């Protein structure tokens with residue numbers, strides 16, 4: 561059930577008028593970056609709709625501060641609280657998954673998809689189906705439903721603008737006219753907090769240790785994914801959908817300074833890279849201004865102060881999640897969706913203190929094995945199949961946890 565009133569929201573993309581921006585996942589870490597960039601350029605950007613899951617207080621504060629027109633919580637039980645928090649303000653209120661999709665579908669120049677997890681699939685598709693350009697941080701939408709999302713973007717004729725810093729870097733150095741001369745794409749990885757740890761120490765790492773990312777402050781799910789390197793695995797699948805390359809032309813290089821975010825190698829031996837501070841506001845600013853560039857109050861780097869860039873090969877032995885994601889990418893079909901669902905359950909179980917860090921990869925592998933043994937990894941033809949399989953893989957993972 562969705563609870564929302566439905567006044568129309570005119571698109572204000574007339575020349576010279578500010579671009580209207582909706583932010584799904586506005587109460588999260590990427591949401592913060594997006595709202596900061598928007599607030600820094602009120603002449604360029606204006607907020608349309610904002611969404612959160614349950615964080616009413618933060619959503620209401622952001623909606624009032626940004627002058628949003630529509631604020632939505634995914635959890636229906638939070639509707640009354642949000643209504644109360646926004647009483648006296650001219651902001652429409654909605655609740656429920658339908659209302660999140662409505663927020664995604666309201667006419668906007670750009671919809672930023674910054675929901676975490678598979679919960680972002682339907683809102684991403686809703687935004688595209690409504691004709692809105694999507695700037696996507698929610699990599700899980702591409703991992704689980706990449707073919708469907710890319711097909712909608714192609715139908716719309718507007719590229720998905722990647723917010724993930726690696727994919728944004730690649731987008732910025734990807735020569736569309738020379739796409740046939742691209743030999744490979746390289747994603748850089750920080751290596752996470754356990755980059756130098758041995759396998760046994762990683763397997764028994766504490767929650768606090770796993771939540772300590774060396775360079776970025778992010779939501780807890782992606783921070784744990786970074787520690788296990790599942791994040792880089794999900795990003796390989798994301799890159800496959802965004803750039804259409806097979807697994808053997810998608811490489812990962814550990815680069816602990818995280819200044820070079822991604823590279824594209826061309827047939828003439830050139831390797832083009834994008835560099836910048838590890839600051840998510842930079843890729844967000846790139847998406848919002850695209851195809852132009854605009855000033856943004858983001859962190860800057862001094863190459864002289866950094867002095868050294870180092871690179872290492874990733875180690876799938878110590879970081880088995882990377883191997884599992886590669887397997888899912890190469891097997892294709894629904895295996896990436898199954899991998900993601902199992903990982904979401906495993907990460908939640910680790911954060912709840914129910915399994916050890918090493919148990920994350922073990923659970924993901926066991927769920928993938930289970931579906932492969934039963935031959936239930938065929939490609940999903942539509943979003944209902946994607947969601948059904950997601951639920952079924954979660955149920956198997958929960959069963960194994962018990």
Ligand SMILES: NC(=O)c1ccc[n+]([C@@H]2O[C@H](COP(=O)([O-])OP(=O)(O)OC[C@H]3O[C@@H](n4cnc5c(N)ncnc54)[C@H](OP(=O)(O)O)[C@@H]3O)[C@@H](O)[C@H]2O)c1
Pocket residue numbers: 584585586587588589590591611612613614615616634660673674675676677679697698699700723724725776777778779780781782840
């Ligand atoms: N953080 C980064 O630097 C970064 C970088 C690159 C890519 N990404 C990707 O961006 C996405 C968001 O990451 P994040 O770090 O910003 O996560 P986060 O801080 O945990 O924020 C997640 C957002 O999604 C909302 N949400 C959670 N569950 C939801 C549901 N079931 N339905 C609707 N909304 C829901 C949350 O609302 P509540 O606050 O109410 O729970 C919050 O607004 C992830 O896919 C991540 O992989 C993040």
